[in-house]
Amino acid sequence: MPKITFIEHNGTPHTVDIAVGKSVMQAAVENNVPGIDADCGGECACATCHVYVDAAWIEKTGLPAPGSQEASMLSFAAVTQPDSRLSCQIPVTEALDGLVVRMPEGQH
Amino acid sequence: MAETSDRIVIAGAGHAGGSVAAMLRQLGWKTGITLVGEEPLPPYQRPPLSKAWLTGEADAESLALRPLGFYNDADIELKLGVRVTKIEPREHRVTFSDGDTMHYAHLILATGSRARRIPLPGIDLANVLELRTAADADKLKHVLKPGARLAVVGGGYIGLEAAASARALGAEATIIELAPRVLARVACEILSNFFQDFHRSQGVTIELNAGVAALEGAGGAVAGVRLADGRLIPCDAALIGVGGVPNEELALEAGIACDGGILVDLAARTSDPAIFAIGDCTRRPLPLYNNRTMRLESVPNALEQAKQAASAICGRPPPVPEIPWFWSDQYDLRLQIVGIPFDATEIVVRGDIAAGKFALFHLAADGTVQAVEAVNASTEFMGGRRIIQRRRQLTAARIADMNVTMQELAS
Numbered sequence: 001m002p003k004i005t006f007i008e009h010n011g012t013p014h015t016v017d018i019a020v021g022k023s024v025m026q027a028a029v030e031n032n033v034p035g036i037d038a039d040c041g042g043e044c045a046c047a048t049c050h051v052y053v054d055a056a057w058i059e060k061t062g063l064p065a066p067g068s069q070e071a072s073m074l075s076f077a078a079v080t081q082p083d084s085r086l087s088c089q090i091p092v093t094e095a096l097d098g099l100v101v102r103m104p105e106g107q108h
Numbered sequence: 109m110a111e112t113s114d115r116i117v118i119a120g121a122g123h124a125g126g127s128v129a130a131m132l133r134q135l136g137w138k139t140g141i142t143l144v145g146e147e148p149l150p151p152y153q154r155p156p157l158s159k160a161w162l163t164g165e166a167d168a169e170s171l172a173l174r175p176l177g178f179y180n181d182a183d184i185e186l187k188l189g190v191r192v193t194k195i196e197p198r199e200h201r202v203t204f205s206d207g208d209t210m211h212y213a214h215l216i217l218a219t220g221s222r223a224r225r226i227p228l229p230g231i232d233l234a235n236v237l238e239l240r241t242a243a244d245a246d247k248l249k250h251v252l253k254p255g256a257r258l259a260v261v262g263g264g265y266i267g268l269e270a271a272a273s274a275r276a277l278g279a280e281a282t283i284i285e286l287a288p289r290v291l292a293r294v295a296c297e298i299l300s301n302f303f304q305d306f307h308r309s310q311g312v313t314i315e316l317n318a319g320v321a322a323l324e325g326a327g328g329a330v331a332g333v334r335l336a337d338g339r340l341i342p343c344d345a346a347l348i349g350v351g352g353v354p355n356e357e358l359a360l361e362a363g364i365a366c367d368g369g370i371l372v373d374l375a376a377r378t379s380d381p382a383i384f385a386i387g388d389c390t391r392r393p394l395p396l397y398n399n400r401t402m403r404l405e406s407v408p409n410a411l412e413q414a415k416q417a418a419s420a421i422c423g424r425p426p427p428v429p430e431i432p433w434f435w436s437d438q439y440d441l442r443l444q445i446v447g448i449p450f451d452a453t454e455i456v457v458r459g460d461i462a463a464g465k466f467a468l469f470h471l472a473a474d475g476t477v478q479a480v481e482a483v484n485a486s487t488e489f490m491g492g493r494r495i496i497q498r499r500r501q502l503t504a505a506r507i508a509d510m511n512v513t514m515q516e517l518a519s
Contacts, residue, residue, distance in 0.1 A: 029174065030175050032130050032134055032178065032182060039411055040155075040407070040435065041153045043435070045435045045442065045444060045486075047490060069486060072490065075491070075515070108428055108430050
């Protein structure tokens with residue numbers, strides 16, 4: 001199973017296993033990683049699973065397409081950066097084994 | 109003298125109860141947590157029951173809030189098929205429906221709400237349904253076959269979402285609403301009209317100003333809804349969706365202050381300092397609206413109050429206050445609402461209602477934005493949330509001008 005590392009805003013890392021086909025958001029929720037609220041359960045409706053993708057991984061995860069639902073939701077999420085993604089919109093693949101994402105200070 | 113305990117008992121294993129258990133572990137609560145749920149399932153998400161789950165786009169496993177192994181790994185004791193039947197606040201003790209008792213250091217009431225039942229003739233006929241639990245949704249899914257006729261009593265979110273899902277499954281749907289418009293309690297007239305038109309364009313029949321006199325049966329199952337004006341709406345199943353009632357009886361019997369919901373403060377604490385309450389069963393203050401109190405039946409509210417309670421219990425700073433928000437998916441429409449238009453005096457349309465992509469901004473007399481209702485307009489929803497949080501005052505002309513971007517409106 002691919003491993004994903006979440007780094008809390010305070011620097012605390014959490015490395016978890018997650019099955020291929022689930023989302024990066026689910027990897028956090030299933031392992032009780034703090035800092036991912038996921039209010040809407042993965043519907044891309046709330047922007048509370050916001051993460052920053054580590055620079056080394058941005059090519060593999062990609063960025064939200066301009067004009068997409070994810071891009072709209074991110075437009076006013078808390079403290080967005082060029083490497084911002086909604087983790088519910090990143091499907092886990094073997095190619096993402098080792099992915100590192102960082103959490104913003106808050107989700108609201 | 110109460111027997112001392114270092115255990116947290118959570119009464120109710122819905123979205124609120126399941127979330128607060130997980131958050132307590134996140135915030136470092138080390139000793140016992142017991143999560144008590146009346147349903148046979150561990151905590152699951154209810155919103156998809158009228159949407160993606162009903163139409164078959166989401167499976168049962170995807171409903172679970174956490175994988176089953178989580179509760180074991182996190183040392184959270186799950187007591188399912190059981191409810192708390194009595195609280196003795198002085199003894200810090202609860203009694204369960206199976207006769208057991210347990211002492212607590214803190215008790216969290218997450219008892220939720222139940223579907224409002226109307227005392228109609230025929231209400232006990234087979235295929236007269238409500239939609240609250242996974243078991244309810246199973247029954248509804250079973251009857252929603254192509255060509256089946258669903259009568260929906262109540263034009264609220266549950267009713268509209270169920271009607272949309274029925275159409276997606278090839279069933280017929282009639283919505284019967286007592287008020288002159290659907291969503292009368294929860295949305296403005298412009299939005300009601302938009303949703304009525306859209307549902308009708310999708311083949312749903314909508315009866316407004318329509319009281320129900322009785323449910324009529326054949327062979328023990330419902331066969332039609334008799335309206336107050338005498339007409340019969342024939343159906344194979346009737347879904348009653350006329351609002352929710354807070355499950356506050358347990359709290360009332362224990363002497364905890366309630367007023368159409370268990371009264372809590374911004375730490376989700378009840379009138380008993382050792383007892384918290386979260387989610388649909390509460391009436392809570394809204395700090396961004398002069399601390400008016402309200403019952404908010406929504407997942408975001410359940411999660412916010414779960415955070416408040418867990419933070420207070422673990423001695424952490426309180427979470428940042430959130431603006432209430434709600435969402436609904438019907439057909440390919442995504443409705444997102446942020447804020448509550450308590451004192452709004454003006455509604456400004458931004459976007460194109462006919463094209464199904466617009467937002468309604470509700471302004472108070474001083475131009476402060478109080479709420480935004482957005483249909484397929486997530487940028488307006490997210491920008492609206494920021495505008496409300498920052499108490500921005502805007503003019504109607506600027507909001508309606510699509511040449512002014514949301515970034516500019518929110519800056």
